[in-house]
Amino acid sequence: MEKKSLIKRLTGSREALLAVVLLVLFVLVTIVNPAFLTPKSLMDMLKNNAVTMVMALGMLCVMLVGGIDISIMSTLALSGMSIGMLLKNDVIASTPLAFLIAVAIGIVCGLAVGLVISRADVPPIIATMGFMYVFRAMGYLVSNGGQWAGAAALGNFKNFATTKFLGINCVIWVVILCYAFFFWFMKWTRTGRMIYAVGSNPSAAQVSGINVKNIKLLVYVIMGLLSGLGGALQVSVYASAMPDMQYGGEMDVIAACVIGGVSMSGGRGSVLGALLGSLILATIAKALPLIPFFDQLWLNTIKGVIILVVVVMNVVLQRVADKNALRGREM
């Protein structure tokens, strides 16, 4: 009886299960290498995964309405490269201005993606595939044929990622603020709830007076905004702007959401899930090089296997939960 209720509780909440997975990972890695569980190591981990973590929030919104966006890292490269070149050529020098420009470029990119998807009804994977090429190529154009903006060219901007506020790195503050905002936004605002409504049942949302098209547009704009922010963070954290940065990184963002229990078909997922999903992914990336008995060549294989295991577990448990819910309805 006791056992059953525990299982039920776990299956009832994916987040609880993910937290357990994360905890187990932490414990295992710490047993193998105690150096993992030091404040510095954890702060390093958060800083090094800030970009993925922040962008997972945007992907959550996009996936909640049943969409997907694979153009995000191209947007990141375009916005990051743009401010990199502006700083390099001494057009701008102020850090807040650089962030604003990056975010603005991100919003414009998101707007373009969102308009094509919501107004022209192009399937998201096709539309964003197109934009993936377009924005990446624009990043190269901005870079003047593949130039880098190195640390020396970035002036004070790169100091943002080395400055601490109340003992915590500014980059990590950005992550914390983003998660706090979205936690409130998705749960407590009308717009946040509308995103869920559109994802669970678009036609029901439509008849209940929600402008489905505008909500779809909105989620891609949010995604673009966060991609722009991600671009600025990337350039700041690594003190380097390259047109090929985060190439293929969109998969990590999508994986973070999928691990976090966000459904590919929309309607299901939470900010907490996205947080736990990206933390699990970050832990894997941080921990695998610390484990001595794995040959380095196995890193990606292990990463893939862990993703699959967590996702399969998620799906199975969801099915159990659905079944339980249905059983409850039987007369």
Next chain:
Amino acid sequence: MNKKVISALLCGAMVLGAATPVLAEGAGEGQKIALVGKSAGNAFFEIAAASFKETVEAEGGKVEVVYPETATADAQIKVLDNLISQDFDAICIAANDVNALQAKLTEAMDEGIKVSSFDSAPNKDSRQVFVNQAGTVAVGQALMDAVLDIAGGEGQFAILSATSQAANQNAWIDAMKKIMEEDDKYSKLELVEVAYGDDEPQKSTDQTAALLQNYPDLKVICAPTTVGIAAAAKYLQDNESACKLTGLGLPSEMLEYTGADDAHSCPYFYLWDMQGLGKLSAYTTMSLVKEEITGALDESFTAGDLGDFTITEADDGGTEIVLGEPLQFTPENIEEYAELY
């Protein structure tokens, strides 16, 4: 009437054809050369390409720089297909794959097109000669000596590479290991790990952090890759680590981290002279077209103001021309080079 016109034209053409080589002064007069890159948007490669083009044009030839759509062998095959059907005298290629281009490049050579390569070589049957930026052993030697010097003669060091299957990275690492075994002066150095950062800043940072955590006494990290060295330099410098860094990097990326004092993470590092590489490749290709050389072992030729070069045997059994030692970037000269690349 018609026949007369044609024969007159033909005569004219023959006279011109015979006269042109006599009039020609430049080494590349009238030559049409295609330069095939790995992919567009690599500023580093473009330095070599620009220098290549400039050199050939100064000698009276023409260069078309072509990039494949993506950095794959398949995309280069498409480009080559296109080039073979045009009347190029030579193709100089930076290959995206060692073996995959063999059929196409052989086809080109069968058509009478001269094939040289630089930066990264296709296999020995796919080319006449390869222009090597710096001999594998020379790079290994420079890096090993840097590690020995920076470590102060003894201690642990690690290598931060790009991907585990990158051919040039592995060749340098193997050369380093061999040099270490063969000479006693390296006997107090211990190579603790070869880590792979996949040329991603994020992964390279994780790997650097892991190296420091796993080996607290680590003295030097050697990163023979431009992305890896920049990411490691940033991490070491931000954390004021006692571990120092060397390797192969871009001066403009490393400017911030290069210095002799404790505040900088990298005392000095290396890279080759991309302008020189472009220039030498240009002269090599022009000499092939003029049939001064065929790419066979021990042939020699003059590469403009770079001097005389002799064709030597490459590691893969084919032939190559080695540009020279890698350039060293120190706190003294880095600012000057940072403006170039």
